Amino acid sequence: MTTTPKSSTMTGAEIVIKSLIDQGVEVVFGYPGGAVLPIYDELFKQNQIKHILVRHEQGATHAAEGYARSTGKPGVVLVTSGPGATNAVTGLQDALMDSIPLVCLTGQVPTFMIGNDAFQEADTIGITRPCTKHNWLVKDTDELAETMHEAFYVATSGRPGPVLIDIPKDVQFADGTYQPPRNFKPKAYQPKLKGDTADIQAAVELMEGAKKPLFYTGGGVINSGPHASTLLRDLVEATGFPITSTLMGLGAYPASGDKWLGMLGMHGTYEANWAMHDCDVMVCVGARFDDRITGRLDAFAPNSKKIHIDIDPSSINKNVRADVPIVGDVGHVLEDMIRIFRARGAKTEKTAVAKWWDQIDEWRGGKCLDFLNSETLIKPQYAVQRLADAMVKHGDYYVTTEVGQHQMWAAQYIPFDAPNRWMTSGGLGTMGYGCPAAVGVQVAHPDSLVVDVAGEASFMMTMQEMSTAIQYGLPIKIFILNNERLGMVRQWQQLLHGERYSSSYSEALPDFVKMAEAFGCVGLRCDKPGDLDGAIDEMINVDKPVIFDCLVEKHENCFPMIPSGKAHNEMLLSSSVSADNIGDAIKSDGAVLV
Amino acid sequence: MELKRGSSSHSAYHLRPALKEGEERRTLAVLVDNESGVLARVIGLFSGRGYNIESLTVAETDHTGHRSRITVVTTGTPMVLDQIKAQLERMIPVHRVRDLTVEGPSVERELALVKVANAGDLRVEALRIRDAFRAQVVDASLESFVFELTGSPEKIDAFVDLMRPLGLVDVSRTGVAAISRGPGEM
Ligand SMILES: Cc1ncc(C[n+]2csc(CCOP(=O)(O)OP(=O)(O)O)c2C)c(N)n1
């Protein structure tokens, strides 16, 4: 493909490829079919863009999410019409909930057949309207280039998210004019980056007077770019305030930092949740007061003034009223905040804050993540700890997860000292996310260690992507905490449904070691605590995809836990729940909540 | 006949149920690019997030710039109403959202076509009420009239209610169109 700086005539399919190249795209995750054959033909003729053939379109979307989350660049997906598009829906909604920039290209039946129930026709625009940030049906090849460039702008600017372009097959064949990207902005959509100085000033004043301050940070810090994480660290050091984060924000502030309280929320630490409950000034940075975080709303941080920094005005005052709302990009706002804070003399209520730290240290002393270890059985927490130690020793690691107990243990026990290293499905909670996401991460970082901390049930939802890993030589590691249970479901049934374990067994499980071998991967199994370190080292050192079947205690529960509908100070701890009282540990009034 | 002012519990389509505790009614003007699917997006936002729509009108108001104006009457708590505005504002084809109820005085008008079929005294009575409401007769036959009435939704509710015992057959309403008072642009 020649590079022509000015507009020129080409086919729609050529325009698609040219736009991708001009947008700096290096990798496309996709799956071909009748309605995208012209685009696949153009992919075949060039070698600037690498195409990763997944094994299911859902895998393409999660792989693109993993790629995007670990690089900060948009992930690109290419799928066919009808079933190709519908299979991509889960990943689009996942990316929407977690604000991940994706550009999804779908083939469509030719324009003259739309609406006729043609073969593999689906109303892709209608189906994906609520699960994309925006979508477009391109009916005219002349509009294709502009739409492609607009799509990249929309996906990556403001609060990032997935977008979709539906391209009928005749539009791919027809000739049209190519326009290179220009400094393009849609007329209506112009997200605000700079925060209001007066608001930032008001926030700083609140922080100066705070006696029990707390930073509560989220995925928005990571989306704002590595610079925002650096600024966050500066601000935390400058103020000396404690910091906690949502599941999505892990790594923005280093887990090894002394101001770090651990994750907050439903399975957050005792110290983080109590600090949330008792704080007097909460500085929320790029988080959205999700129900996993707030618990019971009317008991949420009852005595606090809340500063809320978010690029999306609709996130502010949605669940919780902000006293000082600041609309803007986290990086921009933090920069101004630090400047103003310093210019005013970097004042804080030092004595009061020191007392607050004493209180926090007392909470920390409860060691809420301690668990009863066993000599004979591998406790899942222990397995994650050993994995974490080995990864830290190895260095340069990325972690993805599936969804369930193992996901929460991974969040609790694996330390992240940098952003973009932790990929998990937070908002949608999509089982099957982790394996394809690991594929996407490994494509972006071929020499790094990429581990999917998995549950056996989740892994079975998208495990066919191991075949993709083999095809492209991606040595991802699937570390299964195999409890032979839909563990998180079982935990809720134990706590909330009278221990009636309705369909929460993983029955008829495959032999994962044999399955690994059938895929061409390496299979490892471990069921003794003493063998764990050696087996983990073997997993890390082998330069091939690995499925690690770690047989763990089957009935371990994930604590701490704030049951749905409860307040932060009504947290359940492993030490307070015993075998005899577990059925009544939660009264059922929260059972209606998820 | 019993008539509650400002309520439509007697109207043909129950367009304005009484407000729930803590809720308010707002009229929003939304300026959008007139591209395909834009109305579906706006309606999808309301249905997907469980917001109320009492009335919604849309038409292209700028043919050269391809802009449409959507007028939507909605109800909710102040927090929900702020959410609705923020959610609308962040949609890609939305240029501007104005809360006509809150941001200063505005006029609201709705147009209705009301068909009655009747004879004798009822016919005379229908015409008398038409005079009182200043409705136009836009179609007449020996056994029917079609009235055109413009006014506030409450006025139309009242008119329709009065026509009910007089042989009301059919009502077609446009929904509310609204604009701010004074010289200012949207
Ligand atoms: C696609 C999907 N279906 C159902 C659920 C509900 N769900 C949440 S956790 C869970 C069990 C997961 O089991 P496993 O992957 O083995 O993880 P564990 O909790 O045992 O660690 C289920 C079924 C979900 N989150 N996603």
Ligand SMILES: [Mg+2]
């Ligand atoms: Mg399991």
